[in-house]
Amino acid sequence: MEKILLKNIDNPDSAGIEEYIRAGGYKTLEMAVTQMTPRDIIDEVKNSGLRGRGGAGFPTGMKWQIASMDPKFPKYLICNADEGEPGTFKDRPILEKNPHLLIEGMVISAYALQSTRGYIYLRGEYPLAAGILSRAISAAYGKGYLGNDILSRRFRFDLYLHRGAGAYICGEETALIESLEGKRGQPRVKPPFPVNAGVWNKPTIINNVETFANIPYITEVGGKTYSKIGSKDSPGPKLFSVSGKVVKPGVYELPMGITLREIIYGHCGGLMEGRTLKGVIPGGVSTPILTPEKIDCQMDFVHLSKVGSLFGSGAVIVFDDTVCLVKVYERIMQFFEHESCGKCVPCREGTGWMRNILGRIGSGGGTDEDLDTLEDVAKNVAGKTFCPLGDGAANVTLAFLKQYRDEIEYHVKNGKCPVDGLPHKDNRESHGGQSAPVEQT
Amino acid sequence: MTREEMESKDNETLKDKITGMKRTYPSIQSVLMPALYAVEQSYGWLSQDAIQEVSNHTGVPAAEIKGVATFYSMYRHEPMGRHLVQLCTNVSCLIAGVEDLVKFLDKKYGLLPGGTTKDGRLSLCLMECIGACGNPPAMLVDGDAYDNLTCEAIEQILEKYE
Numbered sequence: 396m397e398k399i400l401l402k403n404i405d406n407p408d409s410a411g412i413e414e415y416i417r418a419g420g421y422k423t424l425e426m427a428v429t430q431m432t433p434r435d436i437i438d439e440v441k442n443s444g445l446r447g448r449g450g451a452g453f454p455t456g457m458k459w460q461i462a463s464m465d466p467k468f469p470k471y472l473i474c475n476a477d478e479g480e481p482g483t484f485k486d487r488p489i490l491e492k493n494p495h496l497l498i499e500g501m502v503i504s505a506y507a508l509q510s511t512r513g514y515i516y517l518r519g520e521y522p523l524a525a526g527i528l529s530r531a532i533s534a535a536y537g538k539g540y541l542g543n544d545i546l547s548r549r550f551r552f553d554l555y556l557h558r559g560a561g562a563y564i565c566g567e568e569t570a571l572i573e574s575l576e577g578k579r580g581q582p583r584v585k586p587p588f589p590v591n592a593g594v595w596n597k598p599t600i601i602n603n604v605e606t607f608a609n610i611p612y613i614t615e616v617g618g619k620t621y622s623k624i625g626s627k628d629s630p631g632p633k634l635f636s637v638s639g640k641v642v643k644p645g646v647y648e649l650p651m652g653i654t655l656r657e658i659i660y661g662h663c664g665g666l667m668e669g670r671t672l673k674g675v676i677p678g679g680v681s682t683p684i685l686t687p688e689k690i691d692c693q694m695d696f697v698h699l700s701k702v703g704s705l706f707g708s709g710a711v712i713v714f715d716d717t718v719c720l721v722k723v724y725e726r727i728m729q730f731f732e733h734e735s736c737g738k739c740v741p742c743r744e745g746t747g748w749m750r751n752i753l754g755r756i757g758s759g760g761g762t763d764e765d766l767d768t769l770e771d772v773a774k775n776v777a778g779k780t781f782c783p784l785g786d787g788a789a790n791v792t793l794a795f796l797k798q799y800r801d802e803i804e805y806h807v808k809n810g811k812c813p814v815d816g817l818p819h820k821d822n823r824e825s826h827g828g829q830s831a832p833v834e835q836t
Numbered sequence: 837m838t839r840e841e842m843e844s845k846d847n848e849t850l851k852d853k854i855t856g857m858k859r860t861y862p863s864i865q866s867v868l869m870p871a872l873y874a875v876e877q878s879y880g881w882l883s884q885d886a887i888q889e890v891s892n893h894t895g896v897p898a899a900e901i902k903g904v905a906t907f908y909s910m911y912r913h914e915p916m917g918r919h920l921v922q923l924c925t926n927v928s929c930l931i932a933g934v935e936d937l938v939k940f941l942d943k944k945y946g947l948l949p950g951g952t953t954k955d956g957r958l959s960l961c962l963m964e965c966i967g968a969c970g971n972p973p974a975m976l977v978d979g980d981a982y983d984n985l986t987c988e989a990i991e992q993i994l995e996k997y998e
Contacts, residue, residue, distance in 0.1 A: 481926040481965035519910040520966045522979035555860050561910030577865035579907040638928040638969035645970045718931050
């Protein structure tokens with residue numbers, strides 16, 4: 396497949412504006428502002444069937460249409476570059492090696508949505524990308540692709556970089572808005588939706604890095620041609636970030652709808668010699684784990700929900716028989732506990748409780764009742780929280796309990812791990828590290 | 837220059853920086869996150885004085901600023917060593933053996949998670965995912981990224997950070 400999102404990234408100068416222009420960059424922007432109306436672009440995005448690449452898969456064209464119908468101005472355009480879902484590193488190559496593709500996508504989007512100001516909300520953990528993006532933004536201003544009278548047309552768009560500071564929850568769009576407003580990143584109740592009342596109470600269009608990176612191509616070839624790539628209900632190219640126990644982990648640009656088997660065995664070189672597959676997390680740690688017999692499932696927003704999981708961000712984490720999943724899920728719960736913003740009690744207390752139970756089971760002190768308690772806690776978190784963080788934590792626990800009960804029971808019965816024959820180190824007292832600021836006295 | 841003069845010059849640039857940031861956002865409160873990064877850089881960490889200074893330049897109450905600052909785990913909420921090691925311990929790094937590296941840092945440097953070495957050279961933070969899952973285990977040292985870590989590699993890398 397011809398590369399669209401990762402085009403030219405093997406070139407060492409790919410992040411520079413000269414190189415980007417030499418490879419045909421910013422031509423589509425020029426074409427869009429001279430030959431198309433904002434309405435035309437929104438129609439092409441609608442026809443493309445593009446669905447948001449941040450994890451939720453909301454149709455981008457529909458989001459844009461709702462925002463464009465709102466009579467309030469100014470409209471803010473925000474790029475969600477707070478890629479924090481463990482296992483996800485797909486946006487990094489765009490941010491670090493192809494930043495002008497993102498900027499071109501954002502400027503075309505701004506023209507379509509008549510937005511005059513945009514922000515890139517970049518996670519604090521990407522200091523390299525911060526420098527590259529700042530330079531890329533300055534370079535785009537220098538060439539007249541940002542600022543006043545872009546390409547000598549009566550169209551202006553200013554773009555700023557805003558750095559996060561290590562809060563996963565700020566990837567949730569309303570928490571991101573709070574954070575951009577200089578507040579604690581706690582999600583807001585919806586409705587109103589950001590498209591009508593977002594940042595500073597103005598219509599706000601928030602899209603993922605990869606979503607914006609698709610816009611120049613859609614504008615160039617048209618929505619209909621684009622929609623022929625990938626699967627019918629979730630078209631387009633997709634970046635998959637594959638990690639864990641495969642021979643060649645990394646970021647792969649592949650069509651939507653490819654099977655997990657093709658990704659693992661066809662592109663990532665399969666497992667290490669002599670190992671067997673134990674399970675796969677298909678879309679980051681907030682998506683339920685799949686057992687090996689389900690890996691022929693197509694990777695897209697439609698098919699994964701049919702086998703009890705979710706597409707998420709396309710972050711595939713592969714586990715072989717050397718991995719203890721009780722340990723993995725204790726770590727995942729520690730993550731959710733640390734990242735819970737504390738607004739909803741079921742999530743704030745439940746994630747810590749689940750982490751504690753999994754820690755006890757792993758270190759050899761678990762009882763049969765622990766399994767029931769774990770299930771009970773998970774069921775009392777699911778559906779009782781403001782944002783999807785609590786749901787994610789609960790649902791992945793329930794899926795793990797259902798599908799890997801034997802392994803959990805082995806720990807309870809034998810007081811040790813089936814992988815190495817030893818109990819896990821008890822982390823229950825000393826977990827965390829980045830968290831819990833020490834109080835000044 | 838006397839110490840006082842130098843300090844006042846330092847404060848001047850900080851004030852300028854924060855004033856410059858105000859052009860980027862339509863509300864003053866929005867300046868907090870970049871302003872906190874800026875004061876952290878000049879004070880070394882977010883001490884009460886540092887937070888008070890942000891308050892002086894923005895008009896946002898210090899208590900409100902502290903509430904915002906402590907929500908975010910990447911700000912430095914306590915004094916730290918000269919170099920900050922941010923080691924990822926999330927799933928992909930965990931199954932690549934990061935626990936051995938945590939033990940190594942303790943054994944070799946007496947460096948514990950959340951702690952600083954006795955000579956004030958290194959501080960360690962265990963991180964949630966830093967987006968380097970393809971080449972685990974991974975860390976940042978003062979913002980420079982390193983991956984595919986082993987105990988030997990860490991030892992060699994840290995030699996550069998005196």
